[in-house]
Amino acid sequence: MHQILMQKMRLQSRSRLQPWKHYCNKPSSSQLNPMLFAVCLLLASLDVIKSQFLVKTLPGLDGELPFTLETGYIGVGESDDEQLFYYFIESEGNPEDDPLMIWFTGGPGCSSLSGLMFEIGPFTINYATSTLENPILELVPYSWTKVANIIFLDQPAGSGFSYAKTPESYITNDTLASKLAYSFLRKWLVDHPKFFSNPLYVGGDSYSGKIVPLVVQEIYNGNEIGEEQPLNIKGYTVGNPFTDTSGDYNSRIPFAHHMALLSDAIYKSAKENCGGEYLTVDPNNSLCIHALQTVDKCLERININHILEPVCDTSNTLKSDLFRRDLRGLDKTSLDTWSLPQAQKQWCRDDKNEYTAAWANRKDVREALHIHEEFNNIEWVRCNESLEHDFFIETPSYAHNVMSVVGYHRHFADKKCRALVYSGDHDMVIPHLGTLNWIQSLNLPVVDDWRPWFVDEQVAGYTMKYMNSADQSLIFATVKGGGHTAAEFKPKECLNMFIRWLADDTL
Template sequence: MKGALVLYLTLICLVASATQCYGEHGYYGYDPLAKFFKAPSLRKSVNHVNKELDSEYSPVYIGPQDGLKAADKITALPGEPKGVNFDQYSGYVTVDPKAGRALFYYFAESQNPSTKPLVLWLNGGPGCSSLGAGAMNELGPFRVTKGGKMLWKNPYAWNNVANIIFLESPAGVGFSYSNTSSDYITGDTKSAADAYTFLVNWLERFPEYKTRDFLMTGESYAGHYVPQLAQLILHNNKITNHTVINLKGVAIGNGYYDIEAQANGSYDYYWTHALISDEIHHGIVSNCNFSSADPPTEACQAYQSQANSAIGNIDNDNIYAPLCSSNTPPWINAYDPCSFNYSYTYLNTPAVQKSLHANTTGIPGPWETCNGYIGSNWDDEPDTVLPLIKELTSSGISVWLYSGDTDSVCSVTTTRYALNKLGLSVKTPWYAWYTQDEVGGYAVEYENLTFVTVRGAGHLVPSYQPARALTLFASFLDRKLPPSNHS
């Protein structure tokens, strides 16, 4: 699909030249809601989530892995702080040798890896890097200092409680590549298949994790990536003749799940957070029908244009955060609006690329946070993945959706509207949860699904509220609701 996908989530990562996606407005750069909703004729999707998967297993490529784990081990990252007490690995897993398609990963083990679960992290976009975003700016063990030369230890890194794989997916994102140019025209189905092939091969390379509890998490367009890959794993586990992946749970932050909920929820979020006027909101509600594939009326388009103009020059990823500018001071152990610029510089340093075992000849230019070409050539996406999420809730695995409440890109309101469509029964009513003697957010437990908000967090929850994000993640791993008291 080239409508909702390209014009809502992907164009925010388009770049005119080979520079980082992160701009003055944050991770994605700007808000293209108006363009997205003006293009219903492009809303053609491949609704594969509503189809039964093939009953017969199609074998995936499994390549030789002998010696590759040792080759992938990182001796030390340039500029890393002293006292690193966990192992790190990075490199490539071939998913299609004929096409020359290989996916790049960075793996941060826990301090006690044999006692911790295995977790896969996926950033969204589509076309955005889990290394540059997730690992270097959110939940990874390190953050990059101003200037892009040194690293500082993230005290709230998620590898404190789990072994974390950061996967740059699909091919064309970050250091991942293909020798076949047509592979860069891709979509949901192919991305899920390649991610599955990656996992099967990675587990051959790291066999000690084959029987370990496995969980997946991610944000934004991972609202598609995660449930689609989870469905494929559960299906193939039943009929595969190789490693069964021990999937136990999925957690998605500020996800994109449903096109109608996204549209209605976004403008309602703008209004309830005083970003647009009563008159503009009333005009949108009265003149726009986001459940229809018909072209929007002129009146609808006019009010959409007014809404996007009225919001002004803010970071849509966090409506209360400062923008990056030359006057922004360096921040330590707090959110820095220029942080993506630092990681861009760091990951394009030859010594860093060498330490990561990155094949820079496989990518056409410098490493980028987001690849706009991938997103603009995305060729399949369902309008909704809610049927998939409902399927997962009945599968026995733990399903968590969480939302930073200051994000306007994939807002808490859009997620709540999507949840309403699922029609789930409440098991534990809405309550305040705590961390560090403060309200960390709010939670509600449905039958087989938990929804959690993170107070004061934007689109990239661990960037804005790292302590609260770690408490949420640890609760998810323990399959316990976030703590409801101050202790």
């Protein structure tokens, strides 16, 4: 029997007022004498509880790294109880002038190593030469660090190599996680003052489609109240973004029909009997429930991360039910599927999780990355299930307290802010149809209507541009053949897209 389950918090980090702040906060740091301001930055850096190290080599990769990698911890929250770990890679172009971007991975609770190794970073695992006992790394040509300085942040505490000093500090929610991420960014910039003047962008994908706008808002709030040195925020980018809970989920069935996974009759039955609402369904609506059972039978063996890729885990006996799936499907490629006893187990995209965990849990890797000793007995996992959000079941560690961030995007449209929103067009986790729907709901003026964009004279996707000025625009782009998330499946196209957007060139 197809059962539809019914859907069943603001903490502000505090900092101690140090003596130097009495001078540096009068009235705005940007108005201080340059020499005094430099002294303030130095004193501020001494006040931040942190550690940072340059990493010259990495186990699994021969020779010295051909790029500058720094890792470290910065404490945030009350008494710096949350120790957030980061990987910082300087731009391989012109780090002094190139933009600075902080990148958030989804989940929530998934390590930023995912974004670094499999989406937009400069190295990954070479599966052809690797074993679980000895993962081998290789450089990749389509890293976004070719043109930007990028901070990959493990957040919230409990993600990747980040941890908390008290059990209570592991309990968080969307707004608190965003405030602490903003606190991290300010502390990081105080410790890296040479990047204060670089254009600043905030980026992320999947579940971080919620976190990115919340952090951008924190930046604007801080700038408007004159909080220390203003941040040079220029815009943000979100890929395959979870934005509006109802809209994103309810776009899955229309997307499946759009992609010929559902017949006209099946789609019509579901739409009419459920009224377009497939997430929270009246348990007494037997016609809707019956229609969704039919939908499930059509989609239960479809890989929702990329509908053209095979379902990988043939040993998992848990049945997939697309419309009872929780947000653990976001940013985690393993799927719950029917057992296929006759199929042979072959390497697939999901296996990257095993290789990454094998690499990250090696002692020499942790030593190279300078992981805190407090983390010695903690296993690194790609996604921390105690933090990952379940829409239908309230979890004690992470509260899903922001249902939609569409209003934030509408607010940013009134500011000097540039936005890039992109979607893999074969992603059924966060279908591009839902993303396009909320963008259209902003009622922004269209200055460049739907058209193809190209890489190597081939169609790389389709794009629209809203508003049009040097410092105010929103671009939506699909990535042809991309899944969840787009950069993992189409790295060359996504790098081209990112380069053009940064340069304000036409896609």
